[in-house]
Amino acid sequence: MQDIPRAPEAKMAAAYRDGRDPVSAFEDFMTAFETFKEVNDRRLDEIERRSSADAVTLERLDRIDHALDEQKRRLDHASVKARRPGLAPETGEAAGRAGAGERKAAFETYVRTGxxxxxxxxxxxxxxxxxxxxxxxxxxxxxxxxxxxxxxxxxxxxxxxxxxxxxxxxxxxxxxxxAGPAVGWVGETAARPETAxxxxxxxxxxxxxxxxxxxxxxxxxxxxxxxxxxxxxxxxxxxxxxxxxxxxxxxxxxxRPKGFLSYTTAAESAWSWEKIGYLATGAAGAFPASNPSDVLVDLVYTLKAGYRQNASWVMSRKTQAAIRKMKDAEGAYIWQPPASAGTEASLMNFPVVEAEDMPAISAGSLSIAFGDFRRGYLVVxxxxxxxxxxxxxxxxxxxxxxxxxxxxxxxxxxxxxxxxxxx
The missing domain is CATH 3.30.2400 (Major capsid protein gp5 fold)
Incomplete structure (x- = not known):
């Protein structure tokens, strides 16, 4: 069987060693993703023709998948580092506010000498x-x-x-x-009863x-x-x-703060305030065997429209790797790489946030969260x-x-x- 050249993976490894800038590393990432899609398409074709994928193809796909995850992590790190502002000394009006310069000098003296x-x-x-x-x-x-x-x-x-x-x-x-106050419609001259x-x-x-x-x-x-x-x-x-x-x-x-997975959960059909609603996949520790992406679509529309416009996916790297292989009914990949260096990958046009503390996929796990976290979770x-x-x-x-x-x-x-x- 003719195999695909390993150039994208080799370039990504070289980017690690050479300290490649974010733009070049992003170009290598996109090249590797195209190779990933080609190998995954081969895997799906083999499953369709022979009911199983060739072991060489699976090993190749896993290797590229791991390289993609590692490159994305390093790319994010390089992008964050490039955006960091320096701590320049205060000047002008800021330096004169309540002795800011003196306080900074005194703090530095304390840190250096005690x-x-x-x-x-x-x-x-x-x-x-x-x-x-x-x-x-x-x-x-x-x-x-x-x-x-x-x-x-x-x-x-x-x-x-x-x-x-x-x-x-x-x-x-x-x-x-x-429960808000009682409200209702009244006529122009009708009496206005007192509300609760x-x-x-x-x-x-x-x-x-x-x-x-x-x-x-x-x-x-x-x-x-x-x-x-x-x-x-x-x-x-x-x-x-x-x-x-x-x-x-x-x-x-x-x-410590209380995480959103530590709250009481309930099936969406039985959801009430002070609980986090969930949707079940229908298979213990796995996506559904047929049309696995449909359950993700259902989860998107479980969220009310007012929250969806600013919603994000939150999942671990391993969960994202499983979703990366999925296609929709038209044969298009539902996971898309970042549009540019320093941005997030997307899933069904919603950004994907990697949180390694999210649980891996297992029986009964809550491995994927979706929502408007700016309205849903508060950091104090x-x-x-x-x-x-x-x-x-x-x-x-x-x-x-x-x-x-x-x-x-x-x-x-x-x-x-x-x-x-x-x-």
Whole structure:
């Protein structure tokens, strides 16, 4: 059997080694996807003619599929890195606001040396420590906090598509109407009877402490060419994003946010408020044997029209790989690659967000979510990121115990729907 040349895979591997720029890596990704479609078409043709696919074809398809996933991950990483803004020093009016430049200089002195340069600079300690003692750490300057939050929004999959609020307290409370006031039509001169009062309930989102502890050598801290703000932001972004991602999906709400998969679920036909509705595939741990893409179409239209216009798919890489092989009734692939570097793949014209904390396909799993997450899920950030310098616990390294407080939970139970792989 004549095999397809391995050039696309070889080019993708070369892109990893050579540190190819996002544009070139994207071109290689698209070339490999065309090869993937050709090999998958061969697999489907073999199944139709012989009821089974050739082992060589399956091995080839799996190899390309794995390469596509890895290239997409690296392409996303390169695109995020290219979009990161630098932490330039404040100038002009911003630098003059309430001693912003002095606060930043004092914070850098504390991080590099551990000395409290606040009083020497003529700045009140509370401007940096938020009325906490110096041994409780310093709040990072505003520009550093903004940079950390920008980075989290870029690399944390659920934060990127969810709604967000900043609060100064420990709990964010949001009232909602369970039953609105009685209303009705009346004539021009008819009497207006008194209406019943609305019934209100409350959703609460407590903020929990999330921490990271990057380490630095004394040489790094002594190097004046190193931008300390940038270094801290880079060190904590991945640790924060990984922990947030797991909590926003499956967190139990104890000392962490409550993930949308931790709420009570119900079949869509029996859905009620405070539950997440799901649609069953009809097969335990699998898509239906015939017309598997139909269940995805059904899930799309389970969501109300007002939510669909801003909806996204959320699933893991392995689930996306299974869907990548599917076609619609006209023979077109329902999964489409990103239109350009830095954008998302799409499924039925809705963006696909990869969240590795979503469960893999198995019997009874809730492996695919679809909905308007900006309306459906709320991320609550308490203002302030704190850094405590610890030069003693891991000598000769200096640890920087960095903490922030974040909460989260579902705010609109009708905006998110799930696909359950069950009969």
């Amino acid at each position: 000395r409290e340069a606040v009083h020497a600079a003529g700045i009140e300690a509370k401007a940096l420590s938020a009325a906490s003692p110096a041994d409780g750490g310093y709040l990072v300057p505003e520009e550093t906090e903004r940079e950390i939050m920008r980075r989290l929004a870029a690399i944390s999959p659920i934060r990127r598509i969810a709604g967000s609020r900043q609060v100064s307290g420990t709990v964010y409370r949001k009232p909602f109407s369970v 009062a609305p019934t209100l309930a409350e959703l609460s989102y407590p903020t929990m402490e999330l921490y990271a502890m990057p380490a630095a050598t004394g040489t790094l801290l002594d190097d004046t060419a190193v931008d300390i703000d940038q270094w801290i932001a880079e060190e904590v972004e991945t640790a924060f994003a990984e922990q947030e991602g797991a909590a926003f999906v499956g967190g139990n709400g104890i000392n 950030d308490r203002v302030g990121v704190r850094v405590l310098r610890d030069p003693y616990s891991a000598k000769p390294y200096v640890l920087f115990y960095t903490t922030k407080r974040v909460g989260g939970g579902v705010q609109d139970f009708d905006a998110i729907k799930l696909l359950k792989f069950a009969a």
